[in-house]
Amino acid sequence: MFGRSTRRPPLFTSARGMRFAALLLTTAAGCGPLEGGAPEEQATSDVVRVENGLTQVTGFGTNPGNLLMYRHVPASVPASAPLVVVLHGCTQTAAAMENTGWTAAANVYKFYVVYAQQPSSNNSTSCFNWFEPGDIARGSGEALSIKQMVDAMRSAYSIDPARVFIAGFSGGGYMVPAMLATYPDVFSAGAINAGGPYKCATSMTAAFSCMSPGVDKTPAAWGDLVRGAYSGYTGARPRVSIWHGTSDFTVKNSNATEAMEQWTNVHGIDQTPDFTETVAGFPHKEYRDSAGTALVETYDLTGMGHGVAIDPQYSFPGTSTVCGATGSFLSDVNICAVYYQAKFFGLTGGGGGGSGDTTPPTVNVTAPANGATVSGTVTLTASASDAVGVTRVEFYVDGSLAGSDSAAPYELAWNSASVANGTHALSARAYDAAGNSATDADTSVTVSNSGGTGTPVTVSFTSVTAEDGYIKANADGSLPAMGTLMGLALGRGTDGKYNRSFLSFDTSGLPDGATITRAYLTVGYSSGSGDPWASPAGNTLVIDVKTGTFNAAATETADWGAAADASAVASIPKFTLGTANSADFSGAGRVAINKTGKTQLRLGFTQNQAATAYLFIQDGANAKLTVVYTP
Template sequence: MSAVGCGSPEEASPREAAPEAVLEVESSLTQVTGFGTNPGNLLMYRHVPTGMPANAPLVVVMHGCTQTAAAMENTGWTAAANLYKFYVVYPQQQSGNNASSCFNWFEPGDITRGQGEVLSIKQMVDAMKSAYSIDASRVYLSGFSGGGYMAPALLATYPDVFSAGAINSGGPYKCALTMTAGFNCMSPGVDKTPAAWGDLARSGYSGYTGAWPRVSIWHGTSDFTVKPMNLTEAMEQWTNVHGIDQTADTTETVSNFPHKVYRDGSGNAKVETWEMTGMGHGVPVDAQYSFPGSSTVCGTAGAYLLDVNICAVYYQAQFFGLTGAVTPGDTTPPTVNVTAPANGATVSGTVTVTASASDAVGVARVEFLVDGSTVSTDTAAPYEFAWNSTGVSNGTHTLGARAFDAAGNQATDNDTSVTVSNSGTPTPVTVSFTSITGDDGYIKANADGSAPALGTLTGLALGRGTDGKYNRSFMSFDTSSIPDTATVTRVYLTVTYSSGSGDPWSTPAGNTLLIDVKNGTFNAATTETADWATAATASSVASIGSFTSGTKASGDFSGAGLSAINLTGKTQLRLGFSGNQTATQYLFVKDGTGATLTVVYTP
């Protein structure tokens, strides 16, 4: 926990509350003291927009290590509050409590209901409720880094106070209960079962029987301060708390970033994840983006505020139900109907699917479904998308639409049946192959000028090892089951992270894994040292971008890569970084069932 990101968790000093006062500080924040017993000895800042209506929402925003409350304004929360009319509280840590100004998310005395820092923040909420007309059912929170670990602590200990929360570059509740464990929690991460994580969250308020908060989880895939594994573990914790499984019900891409939604049996979104591909440790902002219907810009780029062309504050506020004129207690779902093509129609080629949707308050978005799976999302009328029907088999298919309002209510129309008839166009076939472990391997060579040598460790190594040598890896797939007369139209490789050291993606900047293809094998079936430099049938056919956990798919293979797939035997791939690392920086990927070659072809 260096000064970069979460900072160093230090032992807390004795607490003492400040005398009551209201002090004006920089930006638009007002400092408030005397808001309670304040056992965590935190500072409280508030923002009150002009023209506030009665019964308005409240959002608590928590900074990361080395940051201040005022710094978090630049994420866009103050601007959003002015636009959508909700109150904001910005708690601030003091260096006397933690040398790096981190919230003490790893100290049991600060993350236990009725104690320490979580109680101080709860008292800030109580003070706001006493001073202003606030809807107690619409109190939310968002935290980054150290605040991103404190966010689930508040959701777990005070589920009766907070209705939803956002975790930015943080992790699950009780991931660590000591300073030393905090280091391990951040990197490489702690793996527990969903049930074990869920039990830890439920222990925050034993005996609680009310509704649990909904959770939005954001994490950069290139975050080397708090490893992305924390996103997965947090998702597992809160889906288990809500009694739902860990399979996403909606998977889509928004502004080029993967977004997944986990719903209950009634279709209500309980947990969502946003994987910020290629982003490091920070909160996503979009300095060129204005909130819909306004000229208000979302956020300002700065330290830990990363301009990656997506406004996290807007999507989190939308998840909370703050971006529309939300009626308190609104439980009335919108209406939605697929209007084209007509039920019973016969279609072919690319078809424009349209839907009508309305709501007493406002429609937030419409998702389009094909055979029950979400394939597209539209956020503005007219709601439509272009469906390429050649991607499914000929025959009967169901088209549907699901509409959401600003309060999170939803409705689905799923009764439009069409017949796909693409005569003369073969139906694409998709097959997946796992690698042949006995044929796989890796070679290390060349950094010190020595001859190539076979690797001996379990797994497939890539990058620069501790011996100063570079590593290339090989994967073999038996693709002979593809018909000899088939036309291969799409191929991509999916690999699984195993372990690693350092950041092999950073040197040189923009480093990627490149894939060479051999129709057959580079030499014998098993890896040989000569394979290091043996000519490929097609070189650099696709690349794999940065990832530090889970799985990662390559881009689609080039035309030369498609032609190199062997329809009568084995296809072998050679993986290596596009640039040589200058220090020990490497990763291991899995083979066998951990590596999948997906091939789409027409007979």
Template sequence: MHDRGSSHRSLFTPSRGMRFAALLLAGASCGPLEGGAPEEQAASDVAQVESGLTQVTGFGTNPGNLLMYRHVPASMPANAPLVVVLHGCTQMAAAMESTGWTAAANVYKFYVVYAQQQSSNNSTSCFNWFEPGDIARGGGEALSIKQMVDNMKSAYSVDSARVFVAGFSGGGYMVPVMLATYPDVFSAGAVNSGGPYKCATSMTSAFSCMSPGVDKTPAAWGDLVRGAYSGYTGARPRVSIWHGTSDFTVKNSNATEAMEQWTNVHGIDQTADFTETVAGFPHKEYRDSAGTTLVETYDLTGMGHGVAIDPQYSYPGSSTVCGATGSFMSDVNICASYYQAKFFGLTGGGGGGTGDTTAPTVNLTAPADGATVSGTVTLTASASDAVGVTRVEFYVDGSLAGSDSAAPYELGWDSTGVANGTHSLSAKAFDAAGNSATDADTSVTVSNSGGGSTPVTVSFTSIAADDGYLKANADGSAAALGTLTNLALGKGTDGKFNRSFLSFDTSSLPDGATISRAYLSVSYSSGSGDPWASPADNTLVIDVNSGTFNAATTEVSDWDAAASASAVAGIAKFTAGTTNSEDFSGAGLSSIHKTGKTQLRLRFTQDQAGTAYLFVKDGTNATLTVVYTP
């Protein structure tokens, strides 16, 4: 093996390595944790490597000094896919077999490479996802992993267009390294409890990246990826992002930042184009104009630091179960390896690793082409496929109106939301392998009484220069302006109570408009404790002011200034992503300023008993949606 040199190894002194290990092991207890102690698990992993995987030596110059293990299923077809799997800190390669990748490979016929870190490189066996020399194209651990792929291509019939990478924790941070530095090698990746590329470039900054997280704009994150292989103009890898909402080792804000990074890299926005619930967990898809899912996220509600498995689940078409319990393996009744393999396109066609390429059939059966409709209309479609239809989406004039995941495929569409006249309807079906087909040959005439009072929906983004937050004592005295980038709510570490202000220019609303609905959308940045539960049943509410509270920008006197309407809507507890408030009350709707600015004050109705707060993002991350009729 190539010697990386004492100067590199000196970065990992025993004290720093032990601190890193302690942090990760403490995080494991935040979620479901099963199996033996770490020492017992490590011994088990050694046995698994010796009996279940084949070590490969001499696979290249190996500048990162990594170990390579491979799994080759029986009866492999020609031109088969390859998945590279990266373990987490304190783990060894074979620990990741417990996530189900070897089992899935046996069912669907693809090769698996398990890379392994050595303690001589990192005392806690973490991939060095934060070291500049290991995360750049052409060197370090990134090149070693790429050379493992090259070795498999030279030894077996591997489809170069279907090479993928999946990883957990430290390996989850290493996945975007491989996607950013070698987009010409990897077609897609799956990030489990990891984060965005170049979230850290030193061990010190790695701790800040993991918790509380690093906040950058989507463009800034995207630039880091584009800079990893300057001049590259080819297709970028698709990305599947999985994270537990109760992960206190790697905060789940990392998942949001990773989503922002890769949607920006693909040139699409950060608004999900499709949302559903899978096994009880929120699943979002971010698509391009052709309907292809380029980025997806799974928010694993209540799960801690781990990989989602389901040992009671058999891969479709087989009796092979998904994963086995052990350290960092969280049995939360969803099989991450299956859904990630499905995202990679490996599960279709009944195995064989070649993938199902046959699109489903779909037909919009109601309403009939040329029909005249009004009010709520039931859209109905028939769909079929050899490997199963997963969902049917319904579109009105090319915009997604909703979907149904079970036959009979139906959707109630409120036709009063569009203008009277001719409109096009279509249905799009998806199969279990990700293939899709569209039936877009239906045209209807909408005829609703009132002839043209069509509701209009508009979204305003907050004015960052006007936004801000204040902190004061419980009695409101000694108010002071906050200084951090994001907006604070709740009781801070300084014992002060925080209120936040968002400002929107709503002057584009028609003077005579009748506003029928409004709500606020805010995005989670970070937090501490549960400000909704201290005291119990605390409520986060919104005050509305028609115009500015005082000056345009936030000032100290805004803390207790009178609002045009108070507590017009609440915001339920959230710990990740973006959430919507309740719809504004009638008084709130009346307070939206049609000829100037509308300002919102966010506050908890009760003072927290102890430190408990959250930070929300301002500027373009906060939106006020208004529905009105002209």
């Protein structure tokens, strides 16, 4: 235990520590053990500003972590209302986190908010000490101080103990899983913004490695860390919402994947998303239990850096109250993270205060009729209603999600040629605004398609991460500078040669007799150094296709020049953010796609760059091969 009356001196007082601090200060602030100077005069003025909008609470417990507590109490809060605890990032204050939108959301949906604040006397740049063992253990340090804030609110107000939540950004984002792990009996759910898994680091030095390039553990190993935080606990575990910018170079977005693996394992579910959609242009995935409840969700904020996603032009539904305001580490990317996190917590239901609605909606598949024989493209329809409001209806074929509709009339065009002839089960699941769901699964149809219906089928494959990789054109296969941190490398290396990247896809699910009419690759930007497209003039990034893989074993150095089954089948235009689609594959490229096994793509520039320059692309779920075929 660290006694706060004689708190340890500020971090990085050694020469080595100051070098680390200087390095981090040249990149970005907001998360790590030391993120940049924050003069004491600024901290004092922030406290005054906080007190103008929030109420400071003192004497809220023994407060072993020596934290500050501020609260916001909206007007007309009902009895048994929820509570949300909000944690800021390094160099920030409680007032700064108000601009994310939590106070505004509390005024609309009628719940209490506590803003914890780290004084600079604890950490020279006001970071929560998410990497200190004494501060992330049950019953001690900052973790206990935050829990005591919840206790103080429950003593002073009528708060539903089953609806206490926590959200944090960056350093606070790393502290959120610490609270969920150590106090699962207190918090029902949490939101991690640009943070990572619990016990990713337990020292200052390890914290830097955790932030970038990240720490890789198995889901079970991550889960064991959570289970060990409160040994013997057998109750329900908190649900988790994870938000991360794909271009975050302060906290590498691999942290989001590791956090997803940790909490899905804690909940005893797998790491394959059960529902995928696009929200405001960003990929959203849900990991559900057998009852269809989303226990973990992720938002990949394509192209966003280190920050909390806000949308100051967005008003909470049915109100004129806007979400967030611009400021440091607040990224206006046209999506209100606070609204969707409040929705995940169940706070946005009718009646305000996350009214405690537990009544599921009604739903019924209305077409096609049970027992019908169908062929070609079929319109699946369902009726759904709810006192609070239906947010979406999902359609399933044989238990697999076929698509969803968020507005009545709820319908989906389904290509029946995508399944084999015979009997298939159809079902629909409706969700209301409070997160309740109901399923209708009493419809079956007989699919009867003659061979070669001519109806196009579109399927997408994500790359096999274990087989993805890049090869530097060195005789020893050595890696390019920063390559392990940034993704798969393309461009000229420091040795004057250029790299090729490999993406592997399992395309065996394509019907053997299918005719592929179109194919293209989607890749996501991770980082860049220089401009590999710039010179020589006319340099182009192209794709080669191998039926199977370039090497039966692991990718090796010689593969950069190995023969492909189809070369330069499509080009990828220059891009510096987000994702990019290649041109459609040539006929030879389509023919080379393997219908019975793996298909591997090799990406490389047609000419060596005139100077060292890299493009780093993402692999795994962020690389997608889309194929259109006719059965």
